[in-house]
Amino acid sequence: MLDITLCRRDPDRIRRSAIRRGSDPSFVDEILRLDERYRLALTDLETKKAEKNRLSAEIAKASDRAATAAKLRPQIAALDGEISALDETAKSLAPDSPESPLRELLVQSPNIVDESTPDGAEAADNVTIRSWGTPRTFAFAPQSHWEIGERLGILDFERAAKLSGSRFAVLRGLGARLSRAIAQFFLDRAAERGYIEIAPPYLVTQQTMWRTGQLTKFSDAMFADTEAGLYLIPTAEVPLTALHGDEIFDGGALPLRYAAYSPCFRKEAGAAGKDTRGLIRQHQFEKVELVRIERPEDSFAALETLTADAGALLEELGLPYRVLSLCAGDLGFNAAKTYDLEVWLPSGNEYREISSCSNCTDFQARRAQIRFRRDSKAKPELVHTLNGSGLAVGRTLVAVLENYQQEDGSVIVPEALRGYVGTERIARPE
RNA sequence: GGAGAGAUGGCAGAGCGGUUGAAUGCGGCGGUCUUGAAAACCGCUGAACCCUCACGGGUUCCGUGGGUUCGAAUCCCACUCUCUCCUCCA
Numbered sequence: 001m002l003d004i005t006l007c008r009r010d011p012d013r014i015r016r017s018a019i020r021r022g023s024d025p026s027f028v029d030e031i032l033r034l035d036e037r038y039r040l041a042l043t044d045l046e047t048k049k050a051e052k053n054r055l056s057a058e059i060a061k062a063s064d065r066a067a068t069a070a071k072l073r074p075q076i077a078a079l080d081g082e083i084s085a086l087d088e089t090a091k092s093l094a095p096d097s098p099e100s101p102l103r104e105l106l107v108q109s110p111n112i113v114d115e116s117t118p119d120g121a122e123a124a125d126n127v128t129i130r131s132w133g134t135p136r137t138f139a140f141a142p143q144s145h146w147e148i149g150e151r152l153g154i155l156d157f158e159r160a161a162k163l164s165g166s167r168f169a170v171l172r173g174l175g176a177r178l179s180r181a182i183a184q185f186f187l188d189r190a191a192e193r194g195y196i197e198i199a200p201p202y203l204v205t206q207q208t209m210w211r212t213g214q215l216t217k218f219s220d221a222m223f224a225d226t227e228a229g230l231y232l233i234p235t236a237e238v239p240l241t242a243l244h245g246d247e248i249f250d251g252g253a254l255p256l257r258y259a260a261y262s263p264c265f266r267k268e269a270g271a272a273g274k275d276t277r278g279l280i281r282q283h284q285f286e287k288v289e290l291v292r293i294e295r296p297e298d299s300f301a302a303l304e305t306l307t308a309d310a311g312a313l314l315e316e317l318g319l320p321y322r323v324l325s326l327c328a329g330d331l332g333f334n335a336a337k338t339y340d341l342e343v344w345l346p347s348g349n350e351y352r353e354i355s356s357c358s359n360c361t362d363f364q365a366r367r368a369q370i371r372f373r374r375d376s377k378a379k380p381e382l383v384h385t386l387n388g389s390g391l392a393v394g395r396t397l398v399a400v401l402e403n404y405q406q407e408d409g410s411v412i413v414p415e416a417l418r419g420y421v422g423t424e425r426i427a428r429p430e
Numbered sequence: 431g432g433a434g435a436g437a438u439g440g441c442a443g444a445g446c447g448g449u450u451g452a453a454u455g456c457g458g459c460g461g462u463c464u465u466g467a468a469a470a471c472c473g474c475u476g477a478a479c480c481c482u483c484a485c486g487g488g489u490u491c492c493g494u495g496g497g498u499u500c501g502a503a504u505c506c507c508a509c510u511c512u513c514u515c516c517u518c519c520a
Contacts, residue, residue, distance in 0.1 A: 039480065039481090042479080042480055042481095042489085043480060043481060043488090043489095045480095045489080046479095046480065046481085046488055046489045046490090047481095047488080047489090049488085049489060049490090050487090050488055050489070052500085052501095053488095053489090053501090055500070055501095056448080056449095056500055056501045057448085057449055057501090058500095059448080059500055059501070060448040060449060060500095060501070061448090061449070065448080065500090068500090069500050069501090070500090072500065073500060075500095076500050076501095077500090080500095094479095095479095096478090096479090248440080248476095248477090250440090250458090375459085377458090377459065377460095377474095377475080379477095380477080
């Protein structure tokens with residue numbers, strides 16, 4: 001949600017951001033026009049209310065209340081008429097009333113693009129910031145993770161389809177164990193880096209979804225039980241970020257760092273025909289999510305740290321990756337700036353996204369009303385929220401299987417995971 | 431699922447239909463005292479929005495939404511949530 005006061009103070013900033021995202025900036029003029037009308041109506045309304053309150057106070061102060069009330073009643077009735085009419089007008093225009101077109105415009109607009117986000121219209125314009133590791137050269141044709149997994153008996157897509165249809169997987173034996181090992185490894189590292197582990201609900205209310213910007217209007221991206229009014233989280237970012245909604249922190253409480261391991265549920269409605277094989281794009285996948293709540297002045301430095309925290313996991317696993325700065329046109333709704341981490345997958349001879357780290361500045365904080373005070377007398381200010389995968393478990397499993405595959409069909413377990421998996425090599429199904 | 435109790439400021443906890451944004455306590459901030467600290471004492475201490483260059487003024491908010499009334503934290507209705515007991519269950 002955009003800040004109405006910022007729209008008044010610096011409309012050009014909003015226009016510039018819209019243009020960089022590739023959308024028409026004329027809505028800013030519409031916002032200003034509606035806002036003007038709203039404030040006129042509001043001032044009018046409040047003046048009438050003040051008059052009425054004065055008359056009521058007069059009755060309260062009078063020695064003979066009944067008589068005074070009788071005398072003033074016609075005046076008050078007249079004011080009541082005007083008040084209810086003005087009230088309706090003001091309500092229909094207010095930036096916080098659900099029906100108002102002004103609110104619609106504020107709510108539908110994506111976050112303001114940060115200056116440091118590169119220009120560009122689409123994914124091809126994203127800028128590679130750095131890369132780590134050298135993709136391994138294979139003496140044989142590397143296989144895809146589903147070939148490896150099915151042959152080793154640790155991935156079973158056929159039976160998953162029998163149970164649940166397409167875009168599901170069954171992990172078996174060391175496959176299931178490896179997946180659990182990866183998640184455990186991520187959580188342990190997060191704890192070492194000062195992230196507090198949270199085990200959140202996986203079902204949240206519509207309001208919670210709305211607050212973190214996942215629900216704008218009608219979203220067909222998420223699984224929901226509409227009868228119960230509950231949504232399956234598409235990422236733990238949702239409960240972690242909304243955790244402190246409607247709260248005001250003491251300045252000393254910040255920054256806050258949270259990590260949560262959770263399943264994520266997505267309909268993938270817009271992805272028909274994409275990544276239909278294997279674990280890459282599932283209706284249900286697991287992820288360790290990192291969330292930071294920061295003071296505004298610290299949030300961009302925190303984005304660098306967050307991205308480094310995610311990258312360190314890939315480095316420890318020995319998986320080559322690169323970091324992209326998403327261009328303005330490819331940026332998500334909530335983000336002012338995003339770094340994507342892409343891991344090397346030898347079967348496709350390409351890098352694939354395994355983490356996305358975003359600074360959402362005050363955008364989600366405004367929706368969820370997460371604030372802090374610099375000192376005990378200061379006015380509450382909105383915090384900045386950041387989130388990043390640290391990392392997607394399923395895609396890490398893919399990367400491990402593909403990058404560590406051996407010519408004999410076995411897979412070596414990366415050093416960092418051996419303690420969790422309990423073996424150095426996955427050779428044959430038990 | 432059944433029965434009961436409750437929802438008030440950062441927290442705890444009062445509150446008669448009339449100047450109550452709300453007693454009191456705790457916490458927080460400032461001050462006096464002190465070499466310093468503690469204690470004691472004094473003062474201040476909720477949020478959102480609108481008008482104003484500013485000083486200042488105004489409106490709204492006591493779970494949410496309606497209603498009664500000139501006037502509602504206080505009365506009425508509906509809803510939501512929390513707690514306790516029973517039931518069920520991993």
